[in-house]
Amino acid sequence: MNWVCTACKTGGRRAVQPQKLRRTFAVSSAAHSPLPKPRLDYKYVRDNAELVEKNCVDRNFAKAAPNVAKLVAFYDDFTEKTRGLNNMLRQRNALTDRIKAAPNGKKKELVQEASKLKAPIQAQEQALRDTEAQLLNTGLTLPNTTHPSAPLGPEENAITVDLLNPSSKLDTPNLKDHVTIAQDLDLVDFTAASRVSGGSWYYLKNSAVLLEQALINYSLQKAISKGFMPVRPPDVVRTEVAAACGFRPREGAADDQTYRVSHGSADNTVDLCLAGTAEIPLAGLEIDTIFPESSLPRRVVGVGRAFRAEAGAGGLDAKGLYRVHEFTKIELFAWTEPHASDAMLEEIRTLQEEIVSELGLHARVLDMPTHELGASAYRKYDIEAWMPSRGWGEVSSASNCTDYQARRLNTRYRTQDGLKFVHTLNGTAVAVPRMIIAILENGQTEDGRVRIPEVLRPFIGGAEFIEKR
CATH class of the missing domain: 1.10.287 (Helix Hairpins)
Structure with missing residues (x-):
């Protein structure tokens, strides 16, 4: 100022x-x-x-x-x-x-x-x-500025900028949905979870647990090879940190979809919540930091649990693993100089495309319109994978938040002309449950097994198929 x-x-x-x-x-x-x-x-x-x-x-x-x-x-x-x-x-x-x-x-x-x-x-x-x-x-009520190329309007105005593995889309009739496949192969238990925790919670079992770990290890290895430093952030954050990252309800919203953490001590006034994404604690990693200009860009990849109170609204989103209250999410995050943030967004998007492509999924890359940008994003890409039981389903997103978060977290870098605010960017490497949906539904075989993507096999004992134990 x-x-x-x-x-x-x-x-x-x-x-x-x-x-x-x-x-x-x-x-x-x-x-x-x-x-x-x-x-x-x-x-x-x-x-x-x-x-x-x-x-x-x-x-x-x-x-x-x-x-x-x-x-x-x-x-x-x-x-x-x-x-x-x-x-x-x-x-x-x-x-x-x-x-x-x-x-x-x-x-x-x-x-x-x-x-x-x-x-x-x-x-x-x-x-x-x-x-x-x-x-x-x-x-604090005003959203970030918007990239001049961002499409205007609601979600249906998104522009497709790329197609991945276009020949792999399955249109074969009589395909099973992921819930049926999971039941047949004893991979997920929704009934027991509903008794223990309620609707939209789940137990992963057997090969699904191994598949989750394979997705985590594969995406971490991939991100590290691109210069991202691995981080295991906390999943509980101060609500003010979440708000500073742009995770606050829109004015007039009935519910901010955030799980609040209750304290046993009456005199503890720290307001905590469960992180909806590892983006929040990763951004908070550099609160009040001044980077040397020579250290930028800085890249990290975080393994976190994401908690969303919004699950279970109804329809396809309420069925199975697509929209659940808790899941593992591998998050990419970067701090850059302002002039370099557009290029970093493309770098993150390229890495995401490589992950989806190497998993063998047919997907489309969307330049998201203004209604879908939330408070913090200047520009946002979504990647939607083809899921035979529902059609397109979002599996990752990438956002350039420019200096929106940095101004609220006081994250700057030192130049010859003084201190300036960095730009922050984030992107999903893997949101595990949705990737499991896409792998189960696209990898199903006529004999009832599921073919495991080749890049995951080294992380799952070399097995080529998931089959009933």
């Missing part, structure tokens, strides 16, 4: 430097918070108000569009109050200098004059804090 202000200490002596004022007014937050205050680009919003308002509408954040005008008003008010406070501080500092130089007989009069500024300064500081809180809370 270009604008800053100074919160003076009572009785402070330091002279104010108008061009180098430090911005230190903190929006109220819990003392235990690990997060710095978000550094949103309010000046960009003020200078591009019409464009930002249109972007809200285009991204299906229409309820946030009126907040653009509110933010501009708060920003102007904040700037004016900052100017007023600095005028008072200059007056006080000038009086301080006069007190130092005045003869003893004049000091008392000047001290009394200076003391009259104390209450107005404190009142102005409080007014400034209140306005800054309004400014920040309003700014």
Whole structure:
């Protein structure tokens, strides 16, 4: 941000430097918070108000569009109050200098004059804090900017940019769905899980457990070969970290689909939740970090459990493993310089395409439209694999979040010109249950077995088929 202000200490002596004022007014937050205050680009919003308002509408954040005008008003008010406070501080500092130089007989009069500024300064500081809180809370409702090539509108406006393994699509009649295959081969138990945990939970059994481990090990090996450092992040995160990554409900949403973690201790005020994706703890790995410019880009691949309260809505999504409450997900994450983030998105997408192609799946790569970008993504690709029982099913996505997350997590890099915010990117290497669906349904044979993709066989004891034990 270009604008800053100074919160003076009572009785402070330091002279104010108008061009180098430090911005230190903190929006109220819990003392235990690990997060710095978000550094949103309010000046960009003020200078591009019409464009930002249109972007809200285009991204299906229409309820946030009126907040653009509110933010501009708060920003102007904040700037004016900052100017007023600095005028008072200059007056006080000038009086301080006069007190130092005045003869003893004049000091008392000047001290009394200076003391009259104390209450107005404190009142102005409080007014400034209140306005800054309004400014920040309003700014946090606005989504990221959007890539100019992103299609506009709802999901059906997605553009297909590539097809993978087009000759492998199965149109053979009488194919079994993955639930039937799993039951026949004793791979998944939904009934027992529903008694233990409820609907949309499951037990993986027998070869399905080995298949999960094979997918994890294969995708890790693949990512590591491309320069991604392996990480096992925590699956429980502070809700404020999730929100900083863009995982907050849209305004007016009835449910944010997040599992909250309950504490046994009544005096523990840390608000925790189960991570919906390893993207969240991976982004949090570098909270308040300043990267050397020479260290970028930085790539990591995380193995995490994802928890989603949204499962079981009905229809095909509620059947089997497609939309479940908990699953293993291998996540790719990167930090780059701003000019390099578009290229990194293509790098992540290429790696995802290699994984899907080597698993032998017929898939399409989609440039996703604005309604599907969520709050943080600037541009997003989805890969949908062909699943005979349902048609196309999403198995991975990749997003460029530009500086949206970095501004909320204070992740920067050092250049000759000073500190700048990095860009963050994320992508799914493997979401295990959906990959299992695609492998079971596309690999089924007439004799009731399932052919295991060749690249997974070294991780599953060399077996070529899954068959009933």
